[in-house]
Amino acid sequence: MDNQPGSQKSSIIPGSGKVNNWAASPSHLCYHFGTSGLSVAVATGVTHPLDVLKVRLQMQLVGQRGPLAGMGNLLVHVLKNEGPRSMYLGLTPALTRSVVYGGLRLGLYEPSKYVCEQVFGSTNIFVKIASGAFAGGFATALTNPVEVVKVRLQMNPNLRRGPIGELRRIFSEEGIRALWKGVGPAMARAASMTASQLSTYDESKRILIRWTPLEEGFHLHLMHCQHPHNCTNGYD
Secondary structure (H helix, E strand, C coil): CCECCCCCCCEECCCCCCEECHHHCHHHHHHHHHHHHHHHHHHHHHHHHHHHHHHHHHCCCCCCCCCCCCHHHHHHHHHHHHCHHHHHCCHHHHHHHHHHHHHHHHHCHHHHHHHHHHHHCECCHHHHHHHHHHHHHHHHHHHHHHHHHHHHHHHCCCCCCHHHHHHHHHHHHHCHHHHHCCHHHHHHHHHHHHHHHHHHHHHHHHHHHHHCCCCCCHHHHHHHCCCCCCCCCCCC
């Protein structure tokens, strides 16, 4: 594993001799967070209809008699009875969450690793797992209210009050704690998923740089992402 002295002010990319000075430039830090959030938002916009179907399938009535509707039947039912626009219910809060959640989930990974490097003098695999878990869990805890609003909108096609109106209604009628319903399981899922994805991606990339002629850059990331388990697309 790559061990760096705790007194270093910048992080060295293992095997490449290059210095990762993301912490030295505020503009680069903003770019790091911004591009992460934007990439997740694009993925969210493309796959949002699938998310609507997922929520509808998860929220089918408990104890419903007869077989539950499958994805194909549900898609036909929604398009026939609610129209194509219903496939984009809750898109505004979904995109809002994507920018914040994606920016934090992916953007906090490197800073967390950097802090651990300064404290423990190492960025081994356990540090990477912990950094990913923290980034995923923190991002989910912060954005859970937007996720709650998104799900409420996806489940109510006749709702006309919009995201802000629904947020106000939840706050006034159910209390602020309602905005963090389900945050525990959501944090556990995001923490484990982010830790496994980013640590695997980071560690295997380090090995490729060390044992192959590849250097940090577009070609390394493109080739590395061909493996589905290592391609961190950020969408949750």
